[in-house]
Amino acid sequence: MTQPLMPMATAVWLIDNTTLTFRQIAKFCGLHDLEVQGIADGTVGQSIVGIDPTTNGQLTWEEIRRxxxxxxxxxxxxxGAKPMATRTKGPRYTPVSKxxxxxxxxxxxxxxxxxxxDAQISRLVGTTKPTIQAIRERTHWNMANIRPLDPVALGLCKQQELDEAVQKAAARLARRGGTSGDAGDASPEETSGPVS
Incomplete structure (x- = not known):
């Protein structure tokens, strides 16, 4: 079950304005029963101002009365109060240091x-296809200083994302009968050699 916005403030309001049990409030707000009891006793969250979940459409009075x-x-x-799904597609922010x-x-x-x-590499690392092509062809402006390092170890992608991309690429190669048409114009000998 999804939680309401600002669960502690919602719990404060529900404690002050309803006769719901601590267990009901705790379950709804995603808190522990003792935490809700502490809020009611005044030992937890003394400075938290309660927020009415009925005014922002998270709860209805009929639901509270039920x-x-x-x-x-x-x-x-x-x-209508259920939060939108989190965004997972599209470019991610990469810190300047990375x-x-x-x-x-x-x-x-x-x-x-x-x-x-190239599209998979671009998604994994968050780069452009011209940059990938320049590194593949060894024409990148900083080629002398490029050392191959695992993107997972560098923190540019997650291991799960890399594994999924490799599985998709392997499945695509199996469907095409082993040709690497999407992987670029370079042959495996060119890409598996040392990059210095």
Whole structure:
């Protein structure tokens, strides 16, 4: 179950304005029963101002009355109050301190996973296709200083993301019968050689 916005403030308001049990409030707000009891006793969250969940559409009075009548019932968020799904697609912010590591990660991916397409590398590391192509062709402006380093160790992507990308690339190669048409124009010999 999803929690209301500002669960502690919501719990304070529910304690002050309803006859709901501590268990019901704790379950709805995602808190422990003793934490809610501490809020009611004044030992926890003394300076927290209560927020009315009915004014911002998270709860309805009918739902509160239903649960006040039945101590075993659980409060449910109003349908319109459910938070939107978190955004997972698209570019991620890369801190300035890690941006210099991107060419190293690209070189590592080209060496150890030549089956990955430019688009997959671009998504994993957060870079552009021209940068990938320049490193593949060894024409990158900083080629002398590029050392292949694992992008997971550099913190540019997660191991799970890398594993999923490699599995997708392997499945794509299997469907095509072993040709690496999407991986670029370079042959495996060119990409598996040392990058210095």
């Amino acid at each position: 649960c006040e009548a039945d101590p075993d019932a659980e409060l449910r968020l109003a349908e 941006r210099q590591d991107k060419p190293d990660a690209i070189a590592w991916l080209l060496r150890h996973h030549p089956e990955l397409s």
